[in-house]
Amino acid sequence: MDEKRIKVLLIEDSVFDTKLIKDLCRESCSNQFELDQRENLSEAFKALKEKNFDLILLDLTLPEAEGLETLAKVNGRYPRIPIIVLTRTDDETLALKSVSMGAQDYLIKGQVDGVILKRSIRYGIERKQMEEELRKHRENLEELVAARTVELIESNKQLMQEISKRNSAENSLQAAFNQLKEARAQLIQAEKMEIVGRLASGIAHEVKNPLAIILQGMEYLARKIPSQQEDLATTFKFMAEAVNRADNIVKGMLDFSGVSLVERQSQEIIPIVEKSLVLMKHSFDLNHIEVIRDFKDNLPQVNVDKNKIEQVFLNLFENAVQAMAKGGKLKVRIWAEKVSENDEWVGKRKEDVFHPGEEIIKMEIEDTGTGIPENLLDKVFDPFFTTKRSIGGTGLGLSIVRSIMEMHQGKIKIINKQGGSGVQVVIWFKTEPRGG
Ligand SMILES: Nc1ncnc2c1ncn2[C@@H]1O[C@H](COP(=O)(O)OP(=O)(O)OP(=O)(O)O)[C@@H](O)[C@H]1O
Ligand SMILES: [Mg+2]
Structure with a gap:
């Protein structure tokens, strides 16, 4: 065939x-x-x-x-x-x-006829062959596309894994960087405080005695002024005020440098806050400030110098009053809680002040005042930083507060309140073991 x-x-x-x-x-x-x-x-x-x-x-x-x-x-x-x-x-x-x-x-x-039949048969076969080739080609192509798609899906998966690995590496790097930045800032701050402290106590000692002599001299001279010489008496009054102001600064500098004695005792925190609030009552009333207390019962004791901690609260309340010249609300919250390892200021190292699971006393003092411009927030604890020089602010209040908190291994920070004006002061105290 x-x-x-x-x-x-x-x-x-x-x-x-x-x-x-x-x-x-x-x-x-x-x-x-x-x-x-x-x-x-x-x-x-x-x-x-x-x-x-x-x-x-x-x-x-x-x-x-x-x-x-x-x-x-x-x-x-x-x-x-x-x-x-x-x-x-x-x-x-x-x-x-x-x-x-x-x-x-x-x-x-x-x-x-024969010719048509012959042509139709030949064309039919050729067309079918072409169709077949096309079909095979298409199948081939589909297979190729499918294989390529699988490859692409696989490499896409790998890429996603790479990206997520890189992201998490970047995150840990960023966290490490932030920690480093914070540690550096703390170091600089500590060093600055030490230098300023030493300087302040040196100057304070030198200035304190001459000031005392000037005051004594002025008191002596004031007694000698004849009663009809009113202008002289007024001048002496202004001079005495100025010297007292200078003396206050000196006292503040000594407190800040931690030179004055610290006498710590185990005691309740709430009576100290209450006493400071009583001392400020006149000022609150005068400025139409409503005080809201939220004090929890059964708090552990703290080992503190009562007078110094009172000074912390007085300075903070004083600042709040000055920020609420047109009246407002002062909210004071006190409670105890166990800190967790993710909390700020908590670490597992020996040298960390607060450790996970430790019971602490937390305080929040919130006012409805002017708040602090964000660019000034990291300056408010600096000695002599003040936006109130014209009304007699020395800028030592918060640096004394911080210095006292450090003497007690406590922590303090000031932030602007979220959603509304005013600041929030956050304080942590170490506590005495319960029943001990
Ligand atoms: N509650 C607050 N609201 C708004 N600003 C505040 C508040 N507390 C502090 N500040 C800002 O921080 C600055 C520093 O405060 P700090 O208490 O150290 O000094 P001062 O109040 O200015 O002066 P001093 O306390 O020595 O009389 C203030 O001048 C003010 O600008
Ligand atoms: Mg102040």
């Missing part, structure tokens, strides 16, 4: 039509085609199993199935073999439908 001959299977039940097609084949191209014929579909399927046909000529009016159903059956089983449909009628719609369902071409019996 010639391998190059095209193997055609004719599925046709009519003896007449079969003869017609065979004759056409013989007359135009017998050396190119090898034509087999079967009468029905089951016979045709058997033949298709046994032999590899290049093309099927399919009659659409077989007894087992009608019209397009026949085409669907054959095409369904052998989708790779091109099919040319044979119809008896000149039914354009049926012909077009069969092409849209997968037939390569259609021929109308009685209108076909």
Whole structure:
């Protein structure tokens, strides 16, 4: 058998039509085609199993199935073999439908000659081959795309992992950097305070005695002034006030430098706060300030110098009053709580002042005053920093407060209140063991 001959299977039940097609084949191209014929579909399927046909000529009016159903059956089983449909009628719609369902071409019996048949068979095979190549190409492409997609998903996953690793590394680096920055600021502050402290106590000692002599001298001279010399008396009064003011600064500097004696005793914190509030009562009333207390019961004791801690509260209340010139509210909260390891000022190292699980007394003092401009917040504890020089502020109040808190291993910070004007002072005290 010639391998190059095209193997055609004719599925046709009519003896007449079969003869017609065979004759056409013989007359135009017998050396190119090898034509087999079967009468029905089951016979045709058997033949298709046994032999590899290049093309099927399919009659659409077989007894087992009608019209397009026949085409669907054959095409369904052998989708790779091109099919040319044979119809008896000149039914354009049926012909077009069969092409849209997968037939390569259609021929109308009685209108076909050898040349048309030959051309239709050749084109049908070529088109099918092209379709097949296209299909394979598309399948190939789809496979490639699928493989590439898997690769991309994988590398995307890796990238996400990298990004999250890098983010967490960046976060820990940032945290370490912040810690370093804070430690550095604390060191600078501590050093600054030490220098200022030493300087202050030196100056204070030198200035205190001459001031005392001046005051004594002025008191002596004031007694000598004749009663009619009022202008002299007034001048002496102003001078005495100025000297007293200078003396106050000196006293403040000595307190700040921690030179004066600290006498610590185990005691309740609330009576100290209450006493400071009583001392300030006149000032609160004068400035229309309402005091709101929120003190919890059953607090542990603190080991403090009562007078010095009183000085802390007086300075803080004084500042609050000055910030609320038009009246306002002063809220004082005191409670005890156990600190957790994530709290500010808490660390696990020996040298840390507060340790996780330790019971402390916390205080919050809030006012409804002017607040502190953000750019000045880190300066308020500096000695001599004041925005109230014109009304006699020395700027020593908060530096004394901090110095006293440090003497007691306590902590203090000042922040602007969130959502509303005014400041919030946060204080932590170490406590005595309960029942001890
Ligand atoms: N409650 C507050 N509200 C607004 N600003 C405050 C408050 N407390 C402190 N400040 C600001 O901090 C500055 C420093 O306070 P600090 O108590 O050290 O000094 P002072 O009050 O100015 O003077 P002194 O206390 O020596 O009389 C103040 O001048 C003020 O600007
Ligand atoms: Mg003050």
